[in-house]
Amino acid sequence: MRPLLRNGEASRAAKVARGRCRDSCKAWRSRGDDPNFPKYESEAPRLFLRSLDAMSTVYLNGEYIPKDRATISVDDRGFLLSDGIYEVTPAYQGRLFRMERHLRRLQHGLDALRIEYDSAGLPDMHARLIAENSLDSEDIAIVYLQITRGVAPRTHHFPPDGTAPTVYAFAQAFHRPESARWKRGYEAITVPDRRWDRVDIKSIGLLPNVLAQQAAVDAGVQDALLVNDGVALEGSHNNVFAVLDGVVTTHPATHRILHGVTREYVIGLAHSQGIPVEERPVLLEEMRGADEIFFTGTTTEVRPTVRLDGESVGSGKVGPVAQEIYEAFIAGTQVEASAA
Numbered sequence: 001m002r003p004l005l006r007n008g009e010a011s012r013a014a015k016v017a018r019g020r021c022r023d024s025c026k027a028w029r030s031r032g033d034d035p036n037f038p039k040y041e042s043e044a045p046r047l048f049l050r051s052l053d054a055m056s057t058v059y060l061n062g063e064y065i066p067k068d069r070a071t072i073s074v075d076d077r078g079f080l081l082s083d084g085i086y087e088v089t090p091a092y093q094g095r096l097f098r099m100e101r102h103l104r105r106l107q108h109g110l111d112a113l114r115i116e117y118d119s120a121g122l123p124d125m126h127a128r129l130i131a132e133n134s135l136d137s138e139d140i141a142i143v144y145l146q147i148t149r150g151v152a153p154r155t156h157h158f159p160p161d162g163t164a165p166t167v168y169a170f171a172q173a174f175h176r177p178e179s180a181r182w183k184r185g186y187e188a189i190t191v192p193d194r195r196w197d198r199v200d201i202k203s204i205g206l207l208p209n210v211l212a213q214q215a216a217v218d219a220g221v222q223d224a225l226l227v228n229d230g231v232a233l234e235g236s237h238n239n240v241f242a243v244l245d246g247v248v249t250t251h252p253a254t255h256r257i258l259h260g261v262t263r264e265y266v267i268g269l270a271h272s273q274g275i276p277v278e279e280r281p282v283l284l285e286e287m288r289g290a291d292e293i294f295f296t297g298t299t300t301e302v303r304p305t306v307r308l309d310g311e312s313v314g315s316g317k318v319g320p321v322a323q324e325i326y327e328a329f330i331a332g333t334q335v336e337a338s339a340a
């Protein structure tokens with residue numbers, strides 16, 4: 001029988017393989033129309049990336065181990081009850097972007113769910129995952145972190161005091177779309193918002209988001225705009241903005257949307273570009289008549305919508321406000337990445 005890889009061997013092997021793959025896989029990926037929807041022209045790159053992924057180093061409950069050796073109990077409350085929260089934090093050229101905002105939102109969720117966890121070590125853990133997976137040289141990487149209420153025989157109420165939370169994290173490269181693709185704009189459909197009323201908590205219970213995004217994929221579009229009582233709230237995994245008479249308008253940060261870190265950053269960028277901003281509920285009908293619509297998020301950055309439910313948004317082309325904000329966004333992340 002093949003001996004198990006010793007600690008560190010898998011990540012070293014993954015590093016070598018990743019180095020070899022970097023150019024060819026990037027070229028292969030960019031052939032797809034959108035990095036979120038790669039078109040698999042052949043099985044080979046997909047299988048290669050999957051085995052690379054299995055060799056990547058992940059964090060589980062204090063240990064850094066190869067992903068294919070990371071296992072959790074079937075009694076984990078995240079698995080049984082979706083009893084947990086998550087975060088997705090970007091890193092630009094290896095530097096974590098607005099980590100303190102992600103930590104603040106994580107703490108908000110931990111407090112709301114009464115999960116006791118000391119998050120002081122998280123910045124170091126994120127940085128180590130990026131380094132161990134050789135992602136410092138990637139333009140963009142993301143770190144996914146999930147904290148559940150831990151392992152205990154299934155009950156609806158909380159487990160006994162002292163039950164340790166399960167903490168899992170992985171890092172992976174993220175690929176921004178080619179500029180020519182971005183400039184063509186994207187499409188969205190509207191979907192009824194079927195979520196609970198505390199979506200400010202970044203819960204791992206994402207079934208309505210999953211179904212909404214699958215509806216978008218089934219419709220051959222990139223984004224799903226969630227609508228509740230005629231109000232356009234946000235996307236399945238991103239926030240949404242409308243440009244209405246020159247005013248960048250987005251739902252206020254209440255319990256009805258996730259308080260996106262990118263949303264907050266984009267609002268700041270708009271202010272600094274002298275573009276007026278208003279935070280108020282936006283009716284779907286207003287969205288339909290908007291000059292521009294764009295979504296924002298860690299894995300979305302700034303994504304302009306040129307068709308909503310098959311109808312042109314504004315001119316049907318990417319508008320000047322989205323363009324200006326996207327340029328400021330890219331410049332801002334570059335400054336952050338090169339900061340001492």
Ligand code: PDD
Nearest residue numbers: 088236237238239258260261262297298
């Ligand atoms: N999604 N709204 C929802 C419902 C989200 O799930 C997200 C993030 C956002 C944007 O938040 P931020 O700008 O902090 O990424 C808004 C993450 C990326 C995800 O689920 O993968």
